[in-house]
Amino acid sequence: MEHIVIIGNGISGVTTARHIRKLSDKKITVISAETDHFFSRTALMYIYMGHMKYEHTKPYEDYFWKKNRIELKRGFVKTVNHQEKQLEFTEGDTMSYDKLVIAVGSKSNKFGWPGQDLNGVQGLYSKQDLDALEEYAPNNNTCKRAVIVGGGLIGIELAEMLSTRNIPVTFLVRENSFWNGVLPEGESEMLNRHIKNHHIDLRLGMNLKEILSGENGKARAVVVAETGEELPCDVVGLTAGVSPNIDFLKESGIELGRGVKVNRFLETNIPDIYAIGDCAEQHEPIGNRRPIEAVWYTGRMMGETLAQTICGNPLEYKPGHWFNSAKFFDIEYQTYGWVFANKKEYETHFHWKHEDDTKCITVAYHKDSKLFLGINTFGIRMRHEVFDRWLTEKRDIDFVVHNLSEANFDPEFYKKFESQVLSEYNNQSVSV
Numbered sequence: 001m002e003h004i005v006i007i008g009n010g011i012s013g014v015t016t017a018r019h020i021r022k023l024s025d026k027k028i029t030v031i032s033a034e035t036d037h038f039f040s041r042t043a044l045m046y047i048y049m050g051h052m053k054y055e056h057t058k059p060y061e062d063y064f065w066k067k068n069r070i071e072l073k074r075g076f077v078k079t080v081n082h083q084e085k086q087l088e089f090t091e092g093d094t095m096s097y098d099k100l101v102i103a104v105g106s107k108s109n110k111f112g113w114p115g116q117d118l119n120g121v122q123g124l125y126s127k128q129d130l131d132a133l134e135e136y137a138p139n140n141n142t143c144k145r146a147v148i149v150g151g152g153l154i155g156i157e158l159a160e161m162l163s164t165r166n167i168p169v170t171f172l173v174r175e176n177s178f179w180n181g182v183l184p185e186g187e188s189e190m191l192n193r194h195i196k197n198h199h200i201d202l203r204l205g206m207n208l209k210e211i212l213s214g215e216n217g218k219a220r221a222v223v224v225a226e227t228g229e230e231l232p233c234d235v236v237g238l239t240a241g242v243s244p245n246i247d248f249l250k251e252s253g254i255e256l257g258r259g260v261k262v263n264r265f266l267e268t269n270i271p272d273i274y275a276i277g278d279c280a281e282q283h284e285p286i287g288n289r290r291p292i293e294a295v296w297y298t299g300r301m302m303g304e305t306l307a308q309t310i311c312g313n314p315l316e317y318k319p320g321h322w323f324n325s326a327k328f329f330d331i332e333y334q335t336y337g338w339v340f341a342n343k344k345e346y347e348t349h350f351h352w353k354h355e356d357d358t359k360c361i362t363v364a365y366h367k368d369s370k371l372f373l374g375i376n377t378f379g380i381r382m383r384h385e386v387f388d389r390w391l392t393e394k395r396d397i398d399f400v401v402h403n404l405s406e407a408n409f410d411p412e413f414y415k416k417f418e419s420q421v422l423s424e425y426n427n428q429s430v431s432v
Helices: 011-023 041-048 127-136 153-163 185-197 296-310 384-392 397-402 418-427
Strands: 003-007 027-032 070-074 077-081 086-089 094-096 099-102 106-108 146-149 169-173 201-204 208-213 219-224 230-232 235-238 242-244 260-262 273-275 280-282 323-328 331-337 347-353 360-366 372-378
Touching (some): 011 027, 011 296, 041 127, 041 153, 099 296, 146 153, 153 169, 153 235, 153 323, 185 347, 185 360, 219 235, 260 273, 323 384, 331 384, 347 418, 360 397, 372 384, 372 397, 397 418
Parallel strands (some): 003 099, 027 070, 146 169, 169 201, 260 280
Antiparallel strands (some): 077 086, 086 094, 106 242, 208 219, 219 230, 323 331, 331 372, 347 360, 360 372
């Protein structure tokens, strides 16, 4: 019987296993050094905030795996020997495979800062990160202050988590406005104000120089590069992005870039070895997408696609129109299509912001043809399937703004803002 081995029990690896089982009777083994069972990584913050328990984040009961004949192994793969089709674990044991799926995800970035390996210095990616946070920041008596380094989505999540336990937070953001490499100016500046309104000490245009050690090898302060200021703290959150967790593959013969290089069928340069999820790097980007996408839903889509290929129905990975969502404290964010922070030469934006400074919409469109290119929404929930359809149908900006109510997903008694958006749109005289 053909043995499919999957390294990594995140969303991409587990989706692959589930769909292979639906399609075949192949032997399946899923390996993880992180946890015994698959859990929802995006829910880590809610465990710390008290909204959920760890067991609530497991989408499947523990008996699910045995019932579906998916074998689980807790272990850390040390080397991949593709000539012998064999894995070696750090404990010294080995495992043979017929086909291998690398789905090892990411690790938090470190950039060689002095003190970056001290106790109390961590990212927010793994179950072990959550456990460390409970150890070093259980309350505001143990943790008098935390410093977060890096202004992305993980950084804002960690700031919200710590603030729910009344732990003061200083937030060092390298850019001169929060997430302005992704968001247009008006949206980024709105989030600056929102973060500060939640009593976060937001320091824009500031970098980490070093982390200072106190007793027992634990962080006691950080030094700000620009000012030399020393900020006392008990926890340092390193949230300056993530990178593929591929160090163990450097001597494997598998082609690597920043991640594991794959083609459109998610195949590596070695026959019968595939890579998916955060650790996979497309040889050529798909449209405007980045070669590596550390996004939950693309990991799931890769898993579904690869299962077909492994089961004899070769399928090209086609993720479709870009979309994503996040939450910045009280403000929900969604994006569909492409709205670039630095507009392309062909692109222009229509922007509306509500007077309460927590809701806004930005629509990107082609300056000549008026073709709808993408939309960002803050504080107003929109329907994914509607914007996905409009992008496919190549609708124009005029159609989108006049039909926004069709896309609204807010509950019945929420206020609606489409008339205000349309009025501002007409005032800006951008209709076709």
